Amino acid sequence: MYGLQAQPNMYPPPTANFQGLASPPMGFASIPGYDGVGGGGFLPPPPIPANPFPQPEPHNVDCCVPPLTEEAARSALKEYVSGHCCYGSDPVNDGKITEMKAFNTYRYRLETFTESRSTEWSQEPYTGQSVDAHIQMAPTPWNIPAQPPEMFKDTTKDIKVPNTSSLKDCDTCHANGTIKCTICEGSGKRHLGVSSSDGDNSVAESTCLDCSGKGTQECKTCKGKGKLVVYINLKVKWTNNKSDYTMEQSSGLKSDTISTVSGKKLLEDTKLLVYPVMGFPDAQLNHESERLVREHQAQYSQTARILQQRQTIEYIPISKVTYTWKERPLSYIVYGNEHKVYTNDYPATCCCTIL
Template identity: 35%
Template sequence: MTSVAPKNDLNQMDDKKPVIDFAIIPGYENVRLHESLLPPPPVDYIPPKNQEQQDFMSASVISEDTARQALLEHVGQQCCWGKGAAQKMTIKELKRSPSYHYILETFTEERSTKWHFEPFKGQPVDGPHNGPAPGPWDIPITYREVFKNETLFHEVPHTAYVKDCHGCDAKGYLRCAACHKRSKIRCPACQGSVQEREYQNIKHEITKCPQCSETGEEMCATCGGDGRIQCHYCEGHRQLRWFIRLSIFWANNVSDHFIEKTGLPHELVKAAESIEFQDTQFRVTPVTKFPEEEINEASQRLLSRHQFPQRVIHMQRHMIRMVPVTRCLYEYKEKYLFYYVYGLESKVYSPDYPEQCCWGCSIM
């Protein structure tokens, strides 16, 4: 039986409950109510000797016409910006300064076990009489999508058995904590005094309490006057079906390194269209031939951190995003200013554009 992670877990045990004697399942003798991580079996992996790396291309500097047209389109999308500066400026220098974003992903699997229970309602009980329980890493369960976080719960075959409920001593009910089995509680309106105090026309008057019919008590709403509530462990069925639950956690572990040498905000670079170099392998090797040496160093450093000895590594992927950035130096009214054209879509970042006020609007 396999299930996704539930919102509520019946195994939230009361610390005051007695210690439970669990069935002895060969291979699972140390399993308790708390998750216990299981180191994965060894994997024989021999790294390739000559894993080829792709050639990396660079983005060229844009032309002066492209830089000016990009700024004109950007100005036209802004409210109250004037086009005069973009039309009359003199471009002095176009300097290529690309941004880089290295991303490493390692897709891992982690398994743990714990004793779990559910109310016994007559459902099948797959116990040790059906054979030995398989090892936690011998149960064939696979992920649905690589590089996606996912959690599944699976009952370990041949570990189930039925036992009287420890929460209610197999009675099916518990004493109501609100009324202490008295069926009634003190009236919340008069606090049991059978009287109410009222102020009418600045006079202090004492009247009989209408809510409790002058008894000082009312029926307990928690138990409906029965004095008992249904056991929340067995839900009134008096018995529990115990089994060892296997928890499988697939995780996409992500690390990255960002290189930005201009005044362009990182969030703009991350959202821009880029030239991407990507490699997906069972194990990727560090990037060594990228023109920007800092990327090679970051790849080596991050890969050394993605070892995960307590998990199985299923797949790795790394990517280099190169965002073309051109820094444009221009002169307007004897002032030197900068703006940036970035991304494959030639977006513009120009926080110091000189005509951002309403006087830049054309008055019809």
């Protein structure tokens, strides 16, 4: 049994410079609360509550994981071989397992789910939508309601800021809704070179298909409307920031390889801000938990609001299987709940060409 220990008033959020919108389009008054800020910059979040930490609770840990059986080890290798068209099955069927050695390890994972907000001037064709600038005070960016569809999942959402929409003429078409055809240069005709049977070349004139002979095309900026709605767009971005620490083990597997599998979950702790793990049997894991918690809370509170943190400890099963085939000593590694296999000396391989 081990617990999560409280540390009062841990990691106050650092201050950040206010950045956001560029100046409004020419001829438009600035929106109160949105002027004097840089285009597209992130807006500093509200401060973290002074003491958001609940009381720590002890957790029971059951580290009893059944060892890999010989049958499971052989089955894992069989599935691995079946996924390689050039691998023969004789070593799986005829090989004799001589040793199975466990290299089980722990993986600590910290996830910090954040929300960041940025603003910019945007525009869209006017199709009769509401124009409401300066009718009422526009809400400030962090006072606009927005909820993530799912926690700990990356998502973005665009929100039109209320009371910021104004009308303007389209600059591209000068409010006409059409522009000169770029193919026929406004003539409505196309000139094509034609070769006759006797080798003479001539020029034929035909109607421009791109503008149907009109000489003009619909303005793509305003979609033929001639007017645009200009407004402030709030982009809300939810990001799951994740860091892993895998304990050292001598199986030969790299951490990147182990990160692709799951293990038996020993601990899952979710709070607004989590406490670093303390009292776990492995001192290095306690140290890495404290380091990562400090790094996450310092780093991500600068330009984003921390919505929730989650820390987990998993027990990752890793077994090295030694076997003989045709009197040749060989080995492979079975790892994770998925019983994935890693080997660099599988003996029954061939080169084949798929037609």
